Amino acid sequence: MEERVQKAMFDYFRLEGQTAIVTGSGNGIGRATAILLADLGTQVMVCDIEEDSALKVAGEIGKRGGTAIAAKCDVASLEDIRMTVAKTVDSFGSVDILVNNAGGFGGGKTFDKMTYEEWDRLIRINLTGTYMFTNEVVPYMVKKQHGKICMVSSGAALGYDFSDPHYAASKAGMIGLAKELSQELAKHHINVNALGTGLTDTRMAHLPGRSWEDETKGLPWYRVGTPEDQACAIVFLVSEAAEYITGQVLCPNGGAWM
Numbered sequence: 001m002e003e004r005v006q007k008a009m010f011d012y013f014r015l016e017g018q019t020a021i022v023t024g025s026g027n028g029i030g031r032a033t034a035i036l037l038a039d040l041g042t043q044v045m046v047c048d049i050e051e052d053s054a055l056k057v058a059g060e061i062g063k064r065g066g067t068a069i070a071a072k073c074d075v076a077s078l079e080d081i082r083m084t085v086a087k088t089v090d091s092f093g094s095v096d097i098l099v100n101n102a103g104g105f106g107g108g109k110t111f112d113k114m115t116y117e118e119w120d121r122l123i124r125i126n127l128t129g130t131y132m133f134t135n136e137v138v139p140y141m142v143k144k145q146h147g148k149i150c151m152v153s154s155g156a157a158l159g160y161d162f163s164d165p166h167y168a169a170s171k172a173g174m175i176g177l178a179k180e181l182s183q184e185l186a187k188h189h190i191n192v193n194a195l196g197t198g199l200t201d202t203r204m205a206h207l208p209g210r211s212w213e214d215e216t217k218g219l220p221w222y223r224v225g226t227p228e229d230q231a232c233a234i235v236f237l238v239s240e241a242a243e244y245i246t247g248q249v250l251c252p253n254g255g256a257w258m
């Protein structure tokens with residue numbers, strides 16, 4: 001590779017030696033993000049409520065020559081979050097990148113059918129989990145005066161995409177939190193952005209009774225997103241190339257909305 005090309009890649013997309021935590025990285029978008037970050041030289045904490053899935057992804061990363069550790073972590077549990085952050089810091093020294101990706105879906109409930117318990121559960125995972133994880137990690141970033149945080153939100157938060165009320169509200173909350181934190185944390189050189197994720201081919205998106213064919217027909221790009229499409233956008237947002245981007249929502253959706 002030419003020196004000029006190498007320099008540009010090194011200056012702007014250099015992730016080597018940094019440490020990332022990707023929540024919910026046992027499957028789907030989180031898995032693709034953990035693998036891509038590790039391929040770019042980042043040390044990754046792969047954590048998920050499904051311990052086996054997290055271990056499997058960390059194993060895959062190891063086989064590809066990357067560095068990863070795994071933890072069972074339910075983002076609804078502050079105790080699990082604290083253990084995961086402590087394990088990351090013990091192993092790698094600090095945290096540079098946090099991808100708040102773990103999330104649950106409401107299962108297609110309408111407002112009139114949703115219960116208080118279902119509301120509380122989803123808000124706890126998607127929004128409170130994001131807040132708690134961010135709160136536990138930010139002190140390490142402040143200490144380094146450097147950090148990148150990405151909230152994996154959804155088109156549902158912006159009034160697009162198939163959704164249910166508690167899911168849309170939790171994902172909109174993640175964007176609000178990203179915008180607010182971007183202002184508070186800029187003085188510490190910590191970027192906080194959100195992903196307005198479009199329809200992506202993962203386990204979560206394959207809901208019973210949902211016609212995948214109908215969903216994809218109207219998409220300008222003639223296909224739904226892949227986990228790798230989302231991972232590329234996330235990796236851009238946590239790279240030095242996005243140094244001047246904060247408080248923004250990036251929407252990888254093949255032009256489905258603008």
Ligand SMILES: NC(=O)c1ccc[n+]([C@@H]2O[C@H](COP(=O)([O-])OP(=O)(O)OC[C@H]3O[C@@H](n4cnc5c(N)ncnc54)[C@H](O)[C@@H]3O)[C@@H](O)[C@H]2O)c1
Pocket residue numbers: 023024025026027028029030047048049050053073074075076101102103104125152153154155196197198199200201202203204205
């Ligand atoms: N797939 C889509 O079309 C789409 C669209 C918009 C937003 N998103 C968002 O993308 C993120 C990733 O979802 P995905 O599509 O890859 O789905 P996925 O089901 O493939 O992956 C979600 C992962 O999160 C984990 N998880 C669930 N609850 C958790 C918890 N309490 N603690 C820790 N881990 C937990 C799951 O075990 C799973 O590994 C989610 O936040 C989702 O809301 C997805």
